[in-house]
Amino acid sequence: MANVKRSPWILHYDGSSCNGCDIEVLASMTPVYDAERLGVENTGDPMQADIFLITGGINSQNASVVKQLYDQMPRPKVVVAVGICACTGGVFKDAYNILGGADTVIPVDIYVPGCAARPQSIIDGIIRARDLFQKRSEEHDALMKKKNLERRQA
Amino acid sequence: MTTAVRVIFVVLYVLLAPLIGALLAGIDRKISARMQRRIGPPVLQPLYDVIKLLKKQVIAVDRSQGFLIVSYMILTVITGCLFFAGVDVLMVFFILGTSSVFLYLAAVVTGSAMSSMGAQRELVQDMAIEPALLFSAVGFYLATGSFEVGSIIGGPVSAIVKMPGFFAAFLFVLTIKMRKSPFDTAQGTHAHQELVKGITTEMGAKNLAYFEITEWYETVLMMAVVAIYIINSHPASIIAAIVVILLVYFLEILIDNTCARLKWKDMLVLSWTVTLISAGVNLILLMVI
Numbered sequence: 001m002a003n004v005k006r007s008p009w010i011l012h013y014d015g016s017s018c019n020g021c022d023i024e025v026l027a028s029m030t031p032v033y034d035a036e037r038l039g040v041e042n043t044g045d046p047m048q049a050d051i052f053l054i055t056g057g058i059n060s061q062n063a064s065v066v067k068q069l070y071d072q073m074p075r076p077k078v079v080v081a082v083g084i085c086a087c088t089g090g091v092f093k094d095a096y097n098i099l100g101g102a103d104t105v106i107p108v109d110i111y112v113p114g115c116a117a118r119p120q121s122i123i124d125g126i127i128r129a130r131d132l133f134q135k136r137s138e139e140h141d142a143l144m145k146k147k148n149l150e151r152r153q154a
Numbered sequence: 155m156t157t158a159v160r161v162i163f164v165v166l167y168v169l170l171a172p173l174i175g176a177l178l179a180g181i182d183r184k185i186s187a188r189m190q191r192r193i194g195p196p197v198l199q200p201l202y203d204v205i206k207l208l209k210k211q212v213i214a215v216d217r218s219q220g221f222l223i224v225s226y227m228i229l230t231v232i233t234g235c236l237f238f239a240g241v242d243v244l245m246v247f248f249i250l251g252t253s254s255v256f257l258y259l260a261a262v263v264t265g266s267a268m269s270s271m272g273a274q275r276e277l278v279q280d281m282a283i284e285p286a287l288l289f290s291a292v293g294f295y296l297a298t299g300s301f302e303v304g305s306i307i308g309g310p311v312s313a314i315v316k317m318p319g320f321f322a323a324f325l326f327v328l329t330i331k332m333r334k335s336p337f338d339t340a341q342g343t344h345a346h347q348e349l350v351k352g353i354t355t356e357m358g359a360k361n362l363a364y365f366e367i368t369e370w371y372e373t374v375l376m377m378a379v380v381a382i383y384i385i386n387s388h389p390a391s392i393i394a395a396i397v398v399i400l401l402v403y404f405l406e407i408l409i410d411n412t413c414a415r416l417k418w419k420d421m422l423v424l425s426w427t428v429t430l431i432s433a434g435v436n437l438i439l440l441m442v443i
């Protein structure tokens with residue numbers, strides 16, 4: 001019952017992607033691939049999200065946006081970089097405005113390569129992310145317990 | 155109803171309503187999924203969601219939000235308790251209106267544009283709902299001679315026989331109350347919309363969990379109102395009421411999956427027109443005959 005991994009809610013952010021990966025991310029939510037059967041919900045709201053799905057590379061304009069979205073998400077959270085652009089910068093790597101992959105501004109946990117990443121591999125990434133989410137949640141619970149105990153003793 | 159029966163009903167409501175509400179919400183998501191030819195989440199998904207939300211870190215933009223949300227939840231539960239204790243339906247509808255003010259405050263207190271706009275739409279939704287609810291209460295009085303739930307369901311014939319127009323108006327606003335598709339302007343359950351998450355944009359973790367739990371209590375209360383239209387002194391009418399509730403719920407899911415969202419103005423005009431025509435005509439007939 002207490003498995004939080006049954007309910008991974010996703011925040012999807014399009015960095016400077018060519019939209020190829022975004023279409024595949026949305027495809028994995030549609031009836032054909034039906035990520036909702038895993039409990040996935042595509043929330044547009046960082047306050048309610050557990051998994052941050054980011055597509056496209058980081059450029060000088062969206063770096064602060066990505067960082068802010070990440071900070072607005074409550075712990076425990078997992079970041080998934082979808083597509084080779086989000087992993088390393090991809091074909092746009094050498095462009096003057098590209099800083100690199102998503103991991104140049106926030107810690108990325110799971111990399112889903114591909115150009116564009118296929119829905120199957122995106123769903124595979126989500127499944128790996130939700131296992132990590134479960135693990136983080138347990139760590140978070142243990143930490144909260146310890147904190148509460150300390151507060152009570154003080 | 156004796157006092158003991160009232161107490162049992164209230165206790166059952168407080169304990170079972172969230173479970174029934176969650177199950178109905180889960181079935182809703184499953185049926186919606188099947189309508190779109192996909193597998194869909196497990197039936198217990200709403201419960202999993204709420205359990206997860208309760209465990210997440212709380213980030214609140216404004217600290218009073220938690221208090222306001224809890225007040226909203228408690229007031230809604232009290233409304234349900236009053237209903238199941240067999241008190242006046244008119245009072246139940248009034249208090250239900252009051253509780254949604256707390257939800258409005260919880261959303262505007264954050265100062266976020268998205269959630270404030272969602273909150274204003276929520277008020278418009280309440281305005282669209284209220285006339286039909288009040289008409290229902292008046293209809294019950296005219297048809298059965300009492301506002302009390304106990305006497306309404308104690309008559310020899312079901313209330314719906316004398317008040318089909320009121321029932322139609324009530325069904326119409328039920329779609330708004332349940333945040334179903336043509337009217338989910340303040341907050342939508344499916345996908346995200348132009349207002350991010352509308353009224354719940356700034357609610358995360360346990361605040362959102364309380365919001366969801368309140369929705370479940372409210373659904374059960376609304377279904378109970380459907381039931382008192384049907385139930386009469388004959389015990390078999392209870393089975394009929396359950397069948398009608400399931401049909402109504404299915405109808406809501408069907409509407410949800412086949413309609414696109416309307417603008418709030420259309421919603422207001424449409425719901426008032428339907429209320430005035432169908433409940434109004436019924437009212438005149440009841441008063442004349």
Ligand code: SF4
Nearest residue numbers: 020021083085115116
């Ligand atoms: S990985 Fe390929 S498809 Fe995806 S955003 Fe980059 S260029 Fe587009």
